[in-house]
Amino acid sequence: MSIDTADLPDPDDRPTPNDNPGWLSEDELRFVRGRLPIVYIEAVPVRLDSLGRITEVGLLLRSTPEGVMTRSLIAGRVRFGETLREALFRHLENDLGPMAFPQMPVSPVPTQVAEYFPMPGVSAFVDERQHAVSLVYVVPVTGSCDPRQDALEVSWMSPEEALAVDTLDEFHGGRGQLLRQTLAAHGC
Amino acid sequence: MSIDTADLPDPDDRPTPNDNPGWLSEDELRFVRGRLPIVYIEAVPVRLDSLGRITEVGLLLRSTPEGVMTRSLIAGRVRFGETLREALFRHLENDLGPMAFPQMPVSPVPTQVAEYFPMPGVSAFVDERQHAVSLVYVVPVTGSCDPRQDALEVSWMSPEEALAVDTLDEFHGGRGQLLRQTLAAHGC
Amino acid sequence: MSIDTADLPDPDDRPTPNDNPGWLSEDELRFVRGRLPIVYIEAVPVRLDSLGRITEVGLLLRSTPEGVMTRSLIAGRVRFGETLREALFRHLENDLGPMAFPQMPVSPVPTQVAEYFPMPGVSAFVDERQHAVSLVYVVPVTGSCDPRQDALEVSWMSPEEALAVDTLDEFHGGRGQLLRQTLAAHGC
Amino acid sequence: MSIDTADLPDPDDRPTPNDNPGWLSEDELRFVRGRLPIVYIEAVPVRLDSLGRITEVGLLLRSTPEGVMTRSLIAGRVRFGETLREALFRHLENDLGPMAFPQMPVSPVPTQVAEYFPMPGVSAFVDERQHAVSLVYVVPVTGSCDPRQDALEVSWMSPEEALAVDTLDEFHGGRGQLLRQTLAAHGC
Numbered sequence: 118m119s120i121d122t123a124d125l126p127d128p129d130d131r132p133t134p135n136d137n138p139g140w141l142s143e144d145e146l147r148f149v150r151g152r153l154p155i156v157y158i159e160a161v162p163v164r165l166d167s168l169g170r171i172t173e174v175g176l177l178l179r180s181t182p183e184g185v186m187t188r189s190l191i192a193g194r195v196r197f198g199e200t201l202r203e204a205l206f207r208h209l210e211n212d213l214g215p216m217a218f219p220q221m222p223v224s225p226v227p228t229q230v231a232e233y234f235p236m237p238g239v240s241a242f243v244d245e246r247q248h249a250v251s252l253v254y255v256v257p258v259t260g261s262c263d264p265r266q267d268a269l270e271v272s273w274m275s276p277e278e279a280l281a282v283d284t285l286d287e288f289h290g291g292r293g294q295l296l297r298q299t300l301a302a303h304g305c
Numbered sequence: 306m307s308i309d310t311a312d313l314p315d316p317d318d319r320p321t322p323n324d325n326p327g328w329l330s331e332d333e334l335r336f337v338r339g340r341l342p343i344v345y346i347e348a349v350p351v352r353l354d355s356l357g358r359i360t361e362v363g364l365l366l367r368s369t370p371e372g373v374m375t376r377s378l379i380a381g382r383v384r385f386g387e388t389l390r391e392a393l394f395r396h397l398e399n400d401l402g403p404m405a406f407p408q409m410p411v412s413p414v415p416t417q418v419a420e421y422f423p424m425p426g427v428s429a430f431v432d433e434r435q436h437a438v439s440l441v442y443v444v445p446v447t448g449s450c451d452p453r454q455d456a457l458e459v460s461w462m463s464p465e466e467a468l469a470v471d472t473l474d475e476f477h478g479g480r481g482q483l484l485r486q487t488l489a490a491h492g493c
Numbered sequence: 494m495s496i497d498t499a500d501l502p503d504p505d506d507r508p509t510p511n512d513n514p515g516w517l518s519e520d521e522l523r524f525v526r527g528r529l530p531i532v533y534i535e536a537v538p539v540r541l542d543s544l545g546r547i548t549e550v551g552l553l554l555r556s557t558p559e560g561v562m563t564r565s566l567i568a569g570r571v572r573f574g575e576t577l578r579e580a581l582f583r584h585l586e587n588d589l590g591p592m593a594f595p596q597m598p599v600s601p602v603p604t605q606v607a608e609y610f611p612m613p614g615v616s617a618f619v620d621e622r623q624h625a626v627s628l629v630y631v632v633p634v635t636g637s638c639d640p641r642q643d644a645l646e647v648s649w650m651s652p653e654e655a656l657a658v659d660t661l662d663e664f665h666g667g668r669g670q671l672l673r674q675t676l677a678a679h680g681c
Numbered sequence: 682m683s684i685d686t687a688d689l690p691d692p693d694d695r696p697t698p699n700d701n702p703g704w705l706s707e708d709e710l711r712f713v714r715g716r717l718p719i720v721y722i723e724a725v726p727v728r729l730d731s732l733g734r735i736t737e738v739g740l741l742l743r744s745t746p747e748g749v750m751t752r753s754l755i756a757g758r759v760r761f762g763e764t765l766r767e768a769l770f771r772h773l774e775n776d777l778g779p780m781a782f783p784q785m786p787v788s789p790v791p792t793q794v795a796e797y798f799p800m801p802g803v804s805a806f807v808d809e810r811q812h813a814v815s816l817v818y819v820v821p822v823t824g825s826c827d828p829r830q831d832a833l834e835v836s837w838m839s840p841e842e843a844l845a846v847d848t849l850d851e852f853h854g855g856r857g858q859l860l861r862q863t864l865a866a867h868g869c
Contacts, residue, residue, distance in 0.1 A: 169766055195342050206732055230440065304789060353599065356576075489865030
């Protein structure tokens with residue numbers, strides 16, 4: 118099963134139905150996921166050398182509700198009324214902690230656009246829960262990463278290690294291929 | 306009031322609730338528009354010279370339900386189960402006719418991303434009906450354009466004319482600025 | 494040894510020293526190649542389906558002066574006074590013939606930038622002859638390709654075949670990696 | 682007359698003919714400038730808010746040898762053997778000082794490509810000295826800027842002020858239009 122940030126409890130920033138129209142109950146989320154594409158952001162955290170070349174890639178290691186370990190990118194839904202930048206920052210902070218100091222992208226144009234479908238074969242990417250249109254960014258981080266969610270670890274590796282077949286195979290739903298494409302667009 | 310392709314009757318391609326989960330009734334559309342961002346595509350049709358330089362920009366002139374004439378880009382919703390390319394092609398065909406022969410983009414990464422909010426001030430773009438995340442493409446067309454919808458005309462003009470303040474002012478919701486940004490990214 | 498379009502005789506478009514300051518004698522070319530970076534364009538010709546997805550990739554097969562067969566991309570120098578678009582079109586026509594009908598890119602911003610150095614290790618790309626800064630484009634072609642130069646063949650293959658390790662190994666100087674990166678940026 | 686960093690004395694990093702083949706004497710520079718396109722980088726320094734939006738644009742104010750004040754971007758030649766990133770960093774440091782702490786771009790693909798020709802009318806950009814192909818980057822800076830060259834000042838202004846017609850008119854050779862295009866690609 119797939120999993121992303123939006124499925125895990127949001128530590129201290131949980132909106133309630135009363136004060137945020139973008140909050141969706143379980144039933145509402147199930148309804149909309151079967152009726153229209155959901156806007157997502159995804160992020161690949163990287164560390165750079167002084168000239169801007171990627172030296173390390175941060176991959177999330179997380180446990181699904183069934184206890185299976187799986188690699189993932191930072192990913193989550195964009196809420197009603199929230200800008201892409203706000204959603205990107207919120208999910209970066211949720212998954213990497215408040216001391217990661219991400220360098221937010223100057224342009225909202227993403228490096229890649231990934232289209233996830235619940236049915237396989239429509240595109241290279243599958244998400245059993247929904248049709249999602251995901252804007253994918255590479256985000257340099259300069260601070261220390263400390264995931265705020267128990268299910269989560271960040272492991273840093275060289276681009277070569279991150280792109281090894283064994284590592285890419287630990288991603289689900291085609292996200293290994295997405296990581297490969299995204300890093301390739303940046304010269305890796 | 307804003308208007309886009311999705312609001313006009315779809316000439317011969319209208320899905321029904323029974324065979325397409327992506328079709329939304331008026332009530333359902335109203336519900337989702339107030340609860341989550343809607344995925345849109347927008348397109349700027351252009352004509353190119355033999356070296357690929359933009360010689361003409363195609364702007365739609367359409368009449369709102371109130372009878373007000375307004376300029377617009379090609380725009381419309383991406384349906385559940387539909388790829389971005391399919392949505393882009395469908396809206397191009399609806400607005401330009403079947404003989405426009407658009408050159409579809411090789412990459413799904415858009416030229417610009419426009420975020421529309423129902424409330425002004427969140428971003429540069431306003432859509433009273435919804436929060437929309439719109440992927441904007443520049444699409445060369447090589448055939449003849451013949452809008453299939455009565456309310457619609459295509460006028461072709463030079464990039465200089467399209468970018469004149471008077472022309473940009475005929476767009477609503479910040480779409481004049483979006484046109485300017487999109488053409489600027491292509492050297493106009 | 495590497496080879497590119499600029500090294501092969503230019504069939505019918507050869508400028509002479511008298512009428513084109515951008516023409517360089519052998520001696521002059523050798524001098525400038527050791528003193529400053531040379532501007533190059535490279536192109537990956539592709540065929541698209543009706544929605545713009547890459548169905549085939551065109552790879553050049555050419556024979557070096559030593560008679561070794563090697564794969565290559567379309568590549569060549571930008572001359573003094575020539576725009577990038579003119580250089581791109583000229584090299585496309587030289588290598589694919591006058592009936593290829595390339596769809597020239599709307600934007601001069603390339604998909605990738607490759608930096609070739611005569612000394613290995615500076616970047617991923619090596620060209621023994623020179624330091625070249627190469628702007629790389631993916632160019633859809635709609636006509637028939639018929640190389641005008643004897644040493645040359647175009648073979649069309651699926652993206653999967655083009656990206657197979659065996660195929661990529663037939664490129665020199667890191668150009669296999671460049672092809673991989675360029676196609677990855679377009680979702681392959 | 683145009684002017685850029687490469688024309689001003691390089692404070693403490695001046696290579697000599699003996700140890701750097703990329704160094705060109707005045708005569709050699711004049712020769713190559715008339716015979717082939719020269720690779721340039723240009724940079725627009727910006728300051729960002731915490732979400733990555735541009736809040737300020739840094740424009741250089743410099744005095745030509747004739748004592749005329751003119752606005753310019755950071756610009757300079759890429760030397761033989763130097764990577765684009767090294768050239769970008771070197772020119773940023775020369776023009777903004779060692780404490781600017783630029784955030785180097787993750788990708789070498791530029792925001793814009795500007796083609797300068799000595800003769801007007803070939804493109805929108807003119808440089809009397811040469812045919813230059815310039816890769817243009819937007820570079821966030823986080824430190825304090827202190828130009829190391831006497832002729833130079835950095836003034837910071839809002840995107841609106843930077844894009845005002847009066848400001849753009851203070852640039853030469855079409856660089857005002859280039860600034861406009863580059864900022865537009867980033868949503869300004």
